[in-house]
Amino acid sequence: MISVKVIADSISPGGSRLTTLEVKIHRLILAEMNTHRMFSRNYRSSRAVPVHKLLEEVENDPAMPLFWGRNEPGMSASTQLEGEELESVKDTWLASAKVAATTARILAGKGLHKQIANRVLEPYLWTYGVITSTEWDNFFGLRLDKAAQPEMRMAARVMWDAINNSIPSFVDFGKWHLPYVTQEEKDTQHNAQLLRTSVARCARVSYKPFDADRLSTPEEDTALFSKLVGEQPIHASPAEHQATPVMTVSKYKGSNLIGWDQLRKTLVGEDVAPLPPGYKKAEYMVERFGARAVTMISPSEQPLLG
DSSP: OOEEEEEEEEEOTTSOEEEEEEEEEEGGGHHHHTTOTTOEEEEOOTTTSOHHHHHHHHHHSOOOOSOOBOOOSSSSOSSBOOHHHHHHHHHHHHHHHHHHHHHHHHHHHTTOOHHHHGGGGGGGOEEEEEEEESOOHHHHHHHSSTTSOHHHHHHHHHHHHHHHTOOOEEOOTTOOBOTTOOHHHHHHSOHHHHHHHHHHHHHGGGTSOOOTTSOOOHHHHHHHHHHHHSSSSOOOGGGGSOEEEOSSSSBOTTOSSBSEEEHHHHHHOSOOSOOOTTOOOOEEEEOTTSOEEEEOOOOSSOOTTO
């Protein structure tokens, strides 16, 4: 079942509202969700979850289409199959989920890594994610429309309801929007630790939904934070959900959040991952009429899969 929960909801002195949602949605709409560039997001990764965990989900709670549209020209179906036809396609979908589960189990049993074995399960999986944004209008304008895929439209509707039923908390200059941080932690810990905690908990969605019933310790959060942004290559996307208000409500340089200074930019700036050995940065030359001549310098003697 699709579910959405507001994790943090803040409004700045300049009136910019910043909201973080925890979502459970059909994985089959993930590519469409990721076209919305004003979102900061982290999702559960098929590369991170053990095969047996995802097998349990597919076998016990497979993700099913919400609308079984009759085939017709165009991207959207206007009518649904009925009667025996409807029951037949539902049975076929469930049968294909069982085949995928059997395939994944065989591949894993042959020693194949989960980053490949899990891929055959993806059409039948739910995905868990953390989404943060100040700009939702374009998303809702597109995804609440009747032409949107039904699973996407339902996800957007539940997200709309969650945001509109939430009351944002005022966050003053120098304070932070901190998903997954409790009020007790805010009252007893300093800003640096709170930021590490929030980043680490947002990151954990890559392998399991964060469990608020079992709060991670500062030591656990600091260790994960250090692994994410203290080693190379840096994995900085979980640091996009924390932000502090800026003086003017305008698009902050380099950030998708309006009216907020994103922690990621404070931590690592723009260049977050140095190129591997053997690679050199592409050199660009702006031509007289604006065209770009691009010279790519490829690895010298190093094969792609060395």
